[in-house]
Amino acid sequence: MRLPGRLSAAIEVLADIEARRRPVSEALKGWGINNRFAGAGDRAAIGNLVYDALRKRASHAHVMGSDDPRALVLAVAVRDWGEDPQALNAGFEGDTHAPAPLTDEEIARFGRGDDTLAATGNATRADVPEWLEASLERGIGSDWVTQLRAMTGRPPLDLRVNLLKSGRERVAKSLKRFEPLETAIAPNGLRMPAGGRDARTPNVTTDEAYLKGWFEVQDEGSQIVSALAGAAPGEQVLDLCAGAGGKTLATAAAMGNTGQIFAYDSDRARLAPIYERLKRNGVRNAQVRAPEEGALDDLAGRMDRVLIDAPCTGTGTWRRRPDTKWKLTPDLLAQRTGEQAALLDEAVRFVKLGGTLVYVTCSILPEENVDQIAAFRPRHPEFSVIDAAGLWATQLEGPVAALSDAQGGLLLTPLSTGTDGFYFCALRRNA
Incomplete structure (x- = not known):
């Protein structure tokens, strides 16, 4: 699938989540079952679009003037994935799987989005429900908006080495194709940082080292x-x-x-x-x-x-x-x-x-x-x-x-x- 088709699929999944109140994982699984032509890379990219949209739903909706699935997915493509609106429209032409072209108003909103976001409320900039503002400020402090904005990024994949069976160096060698890093604080951990755009999360649970009990997936x-x-x-x-x-x-x-x-x-x-x-x-x-x-x-x-x-x-x-x-x-x-x-x-x-x-x-x-x-x-x-x-x-x-x-x-x-x-x-x- 090309990017236009992936965008349409993400819009479809978000609409399904909204209409049926389904968990994200179930909606993505259901889409995959109904669209078996999609490869693993396609499913990963669509999942990334959906999750990125939900992580920043409030700020994306503010920029777009709407929180409907199309607005959120287009916002991810431009604001998070770095796509140019005009280039997107060019890519949509002639693609039967593409969303409708971006309107002049949508393109204009991207142009002034960051300025309007800077002037909006803390909850929108932090991408949290408004009713939690006072609680988060009390619990975290005056920099709570900055703290919560850091929570809108993608998480890494962390592993805990099981010292009953192995050691960190040995597990790292077994997983070297994923280029794991040592965790900064936990003494027995390894980390695969999150990638951008359509990056896939390594499926480490099929690795021989995992099956032998050398490590567990644990933040x-x-x-x-x-x-x-x-x-x-x-x-x-x-x-x-x-x-x-x-x-x-x-x-x-x-x-x-x-x-x-x-x-x-x-x-x-x-x-x-x-x-x-x-x-x-x-x-x-x-x-x-x-x-x-x-x-x-x-x-x-x-x-x-x-x-x-x-x-x-x-x-x-x-x-x-x-x-x-x-x-x-x-x-x-x-x-x-x-x-x-x-x-x-x-x-x-x-x-x-x-x-x-x-x-x-x-x-x-x-x-x-x-x-x-x-x-x-x-x-x-x-x-x-x-x-x-x-x-x-x-x-x-x-x-x-x-x-x-x-x-x-x-x-x-x-x-x-x-x-x-x-x-x-x-x-x-x-x-």
């Missing part, structure tokens, strides 16, 4: 908070929201397959993939606890470390799932914060005297992060916050890159750490 931010959690060999650890097991696997490697990790999740479906992943990674010190009544009763007061990777709005992953940015509502945020408070209170009974409670989210909103810690501490005064800067110095190299908050937690962002957005706070039980 560097997730690797960083896993390292900050500080699990040590021989400890007893409860992963209370284990899900598919990403942090369980990282913790097992940090513990050198010693001690015991109890992986639990209240949702049986989320927990299902963990079994195969544990086997492939060679993890022998993890015990999966299914969500049944009394499943964790025997762990009360025994855990050296309890990790809460809390269910959240996922605002820190907006680069990867930009459609969720525009679906988020105050009601959903309230639901998540209620779940998080309940999980923090539930975790208390498992932490032994002198043990550590680790709270993590993939959110950048203060309601899910610093506010939760501020509310938790009066309810449980026996817990005190552990200095996160000290943990960083112990577990990671270099100065603290993340943003600090009033409760002693850390916020990772694409601009500050080059990662997805994550929040981390650790508390010690003193009495």
Whole structure:
């Protein structure tokens, strides 16, 4: 397919998402099934157009004066991919798969787009829903617009080397055709930076090294908070929201397959993939606890470390799932914060005297992060916050890159750490 056909396909996919309220991945998969003539390169390019459009939906719509699928895709082609409007029109001529030619008004809007964008509101320039403005400014600070603009770019592909089976140099050699780089902060990570325009993301999960369990796909931010959690060999650890097991696997490697990790999740479906992943990674010190009544009763007061990777709005992953940015509502945020408070209170009974409670989210909103810690501490005064800067110095190299908050937690962002957005706070039980 040529670019005009790819643009038309992206417009079709965005229209399908809007009409049927489908997740992006489902809409793209559906388009691919219905258009089997499209090659892998075509599907990647169309996906890039769709995701780029959603990442900057507000600013693109402002420039174009419309947020319909055609306006958004054309905006991506010109503003993000560097296409010239007149050259696009020339390419559309005689192509039966091309969109309708750009109008004089559309071409004029591109000419004055940056000037009008500079004069518009912060939410539009940051490409976020307006109702989140006050929350983001409170949680991130006065440069929140700059921070959020960094979240509109494409994410890299990050890998965590599984030290139970391999080493970073060995994995890098196995994947040298993808030209991986060492991660800047995480000690055992590799990164493939995102490409521009129609670049394809490497399919590393078909590589022999992945099938052997030498590495896992894991954002560097997730690797960083896993390292900050500080699990040590021989400890007893409860992963209370284990899900598919990403942090369980990282913790097992940090513990050198010693001690015991109890992986639990209240949702049986989320927990299902963990079994195969544990086997492939060679993890022998993890015990999966299914969500049944009394499943964790025997762990009360025994855990050296309890990790809460809390269910959240996922605002820190907006680069990867930009459609969720525009679906988020105050009601959903309230639901998540209620779940998080309940999980923090539930975790208390498992932490032994002198043990550590680790709270993590993939959110950048203060309601899910610093506010939760501020509310938790009066309810449980026996817990005190552990200095996160000290943990960083112990577990990671270099100065603290993340943003600090009033409760002693850390916020990772694409601009500050080059990662997805994550929040981390650790508390010690003193009495």
